Amino acid sequence: xxxxxxxxxxxxxxxVSHQTVSxxxxxxxxxxxxxxxxxxxxISELKYRPNQAARQLVTSQSRMIGILIGGSExxxxxxxxxxxxxxARLAGYSVISISVxxxxxxxxxxxxxxxxxxxxxxxxxxxxxxxxxxxxEKSLATxxxxxxxxxxxxxxxxxxxxxxxxxxxxxxxLIQLGHKAIVHLTGPTDGYEGEQRCKGYExxxxxxxxxxxxxxxxxxxxxxxxxxxxxAARKVRPTAIFTSNDHQALGAIKALNEKKIRVPQDMSxxxxxxxxxxxxxxxxxxxxxxxxxxxxxxxxERMLIQLKEATTHxxxxxxxxxxxxxxxxxxxxxx
Amino acid sequence: xxxxxxxxxxxxxxxVSHQTVSxxxxxxxxxxxxxxxxxxxxISELKYRPNQAARQLVTSQSRMIGILIGGSExxxxxxxxxxxxxxARLAGYSVISISVxxxxxxxxxxxxxxxxxxxxxxxxxxxxxxxxxxxxEKSLATxxxxxxxxxxxxxxxxxxxxxxxxxxxxxxxLIQLGHKAIVHLTGPTDGYEGEQRCKGYExxxxxxxxxxxxxxxxxxxxxxxxxxxxxAARKVRPTAIFTSNDHQALGAIKALNEKKIRVPQDMSxxxxxxxxxxxxxxxxxxxxxxxxxxxxxxxxERMLIQLKEATTHxxxxxxxxxxxxxxxxxxxxxx
DNA sequence: TACTCTCATGTGAGCGCTCTCATTCTGAGC
DNA sequence: GCTCAGAATGAGAGCGCTCACATGAGAGTA
Numbered sequence: 001x002x003x004x005x006x007x008x009x010x011x012x013x014x015x016v017s018h019q020t021v022s023x024x025x026x027x028x029x030x031x032x033x034x035x036x037x038x039x040x041x042x043i044s045e046l047k048y049r050p051n052q053a054a055r056q057l058v059t060s061q062s063r064m065i066g067i068l069i070g071g072s073e074x075x076x077x078x079x080x081x082x083x084x085x086x087x088a089r090l091a092g093y094s095v096i097s098i099s100v101x102x103x104x105x106x107x108x109x110x111x112x113x114x115x116x117x118x119x120x121x122x123x124x125x126x127x128x129x130x131x132x133x134x135x136x137e138k139s140l141a142t143x144x145x146x147x148x149x150x151x152x153x154x155x156x157x158x159x160x161x162x163x164x165x166x167x168x169x170x171x172x173x174l175i176q177l178g179h180k181a182i183v184h185l186t187g188p189t190d191g192y193e194g195e196q197r198c199k200g201y202e203x204x205x206x207x208x209x210x211x212x213x214x215x216x217x218x219x220x221x222x223x224x225x226x227x228x229x230x231x232a233a234r235k236v237r238p239t240a241i242f243t244s245n246d247h248q249a250l251g252a253i254k255a256l257n258e259k260k261i262r263v264p265q266d267m268s269x270x271x272x273x274x275x276x277x278x279x280x281x282x283x284x285x286x287x288x289x290x291x292x293x294x295x296x297x298x299x300x301e302r303m304l305i306q307l308k309e310a311t312t313h314x315x316x317x318x319x320x321x322x323x324x325x326x327x328x329x330x331x332x333x334x335x
Numbered sequence: 336x337x338x339x340x341x342x343x344x345x346x347x348x349x350x351v352s353h354q355t356v357s358x359x360x361x362x363x364x365x366x367x368x369x370x371x372x373x374x375x376x377x378i379s380e381l382k383y384r385p386n387q388a389a390r391q392l393v394t395s396q397s398r399m400i401g402i403l404i405g406g407s408e409x410x411x412x413x414x415x416x417x418x419x420x421x422x423a424r425l426a427g428y429s430v431i432s433i434s435v436x437x438x439x440x441x442x443x444x445x446x447x448x449x450x451x452x453x454x455x456x457x458x459x460x461x462x463x464x465x466x467x468x469x470x471x472e473k474s475l476a477t478x479x480x481x482x483x484x485x486x487x488x489x490x491x492x493x494x495x496x497x498x499x500x501x502x503x504x505x506x507x508x509l510i511q512l513g514h515k516a517i518v519h520l521t522g523p524t525d526g527y528e529g530e531q532r533c534k535g536y537e538x539x540x541x542x543x544x545x546x547x548x549x550x551x552x553x554x555x556x557x558x559x560x561x562x563x564x565x566x567a568a569r570k571v572r573p574t575a576i577f578t579s580n581d582h583q584a585l586g587a588i589k590a591l592n593e594k595k596i597r598v599p600q601d602m603s604x605x606x607x608x609x610x611x612x613x614x615x616x617x618x619x620x621x622x623x624x625x626x627x628x629x630x631x632x633x634x635x636e637r638m639l640i641q642l643k644e645a646t647t648h649x650x651x652x653x654x655x656x657x658x659x660x661x662x663x664x665x666x667x668x669x670x
Numbered sequence: 671t672a673c674t675c676t677c678a679t680g681t682g683a684g685c686g687c688t689c690t691c692a693t694t695c696t697g698a699g700c
Numbered sequence: 701g702c703t704c705a706g707a708a709t710g711a712g713a714g715c716g717c718t719c720a721c722a723t724g725a726g727a728g729t730a
Binding site for chain 2: 049050051052053054056057060062074075078081082085086089094095096097098099110111114116117118119221224225247250251253254257276277279280281282284
């Protein structure tokens, strides 16, 4: 008899009923310590482990969390996914991650379909466009949903950094250094984060009575590079650029380097994210730090709370921090 | 009656037995087309979807693949995970990814425990140390295992790039440019990839009758930076560095920049991986490209084959390609 | 002593599916 | 028309667990 032990095998060995074994497994209070001990030793003797499928069948709870990641952005979502996976594992949940091509309806339909088939308990979405969120909400009505990097809503728990404050922080840093002609390269306009950072930039500019100068971007290095070239070619050049993420900053720096515009002497650049590489750019990038790890943990935390006892929906935020390095510098007088 | 439809509901509506419905679901051949059609329309009318837990309970197949990722390396594993997840989804499998801290016994024991609890069909490991693989093998004896970025073994399917060839390619490129004093910064020595790349380097050096100069690294940017500083401080400096990944190259470039050693004029640098950022380093990094996407797809493909019909174990490799950009240059004569 | 009441445990049903085996239907072959 | 193989379908059991409910053993009360 080489098959895996089941709850009846344990029951027989411990000389109790299967139900008592079940109670021990589920930490039911009304089990005598002596009985519990008997059962536990039987469990370890038989190397018994409960069958999740059977459990799931009867409780209709999968103890699985799905994570939907929009876009192909590299560092942020990956870092968050890591944190979420670890946090969920600690709570006895497993994580199924699915990355969705943001532009492909097909892609996210398939993803949602898969999550439905698995009877997932909860879904965390990262940086999904609003229209996709709507679809998720409709199709996964029975699941608990927590949204990250997305516009807060009364229907879900939302976890975000203060993107507005971050954008303002970055811009104010440049203003304090004496810059007046500051360009902002945004993220994609249909995303919450980019939008908020841009609003923060505009608010800071208006407060300082400066004219905002916004160029629409899409998070990609390529765009940073292209816009860098474009700015280099301008007759009247700005003296500082605030890119909405570090990747775009990298591209921009590259472009400026090629055009012999020195950073930071001729042009200050500030990014957003504080990816691990940014400290090692040449020059090291001044940026706004967001704590992806913390963000991921918070999202899972909220998920677990909602899963236990559906409460009212919260919007949770983390404050970003300015990290000053070498790519920004006091504007030289007389320029 | 608002509960989810089950197989009996479908059977009743289609006026067949539940068993016939099951046959339709599983594409059993002996179902009359007319019957199949009846059942299918009942399915879509009731919005029926089979309960995976029940299926899993009786078949004891989870249709889930676990992916164990060792280390905190950023781009490579993430890119592969993405590719694997997509490929697996296409085949009707779900992916549970777990990232393991390579040094923490606790961490990977927990991970394996989780995979066992879930009755996972197969496990793909990415860049795991050999001792961990052994543990995985022991603990997950019933699961099919495919190893990626790891020393091939007769016990598993292995998917790798030709790390040796890649290392040789990189070194030969430098040699062809006239370099003779070439330092190699390795990956961690207990990992297969780094070891092989280093061997490729040594082979190329010996062939060219040059003396290998190996420094042990660990993939991290920080180490690249530290070693860059160290090399800058040497009295007799090499003229070229081959770092075993792009991140270390980034760190090294930064260090050399700070010490006013110009890349590539005073020092050629070649990396390995071809991460998306590397084309935008200053200078753009010459490197060895490895196709993570393809690697991920191949791993899942092998997994699916093994899952269907356990065959003999293969070792599959992909050939890396040299990507020449700006960070390497012909050695100036007279130097 | 008879009575509740609580705590500890046992019993049987059923979650939704696939398995095996039994039965019915079909049409070719004589 | 009858037989019989093979195709098409049905019936029932059982996967391993938790749920609701039943039962029994003591403790507390009158």
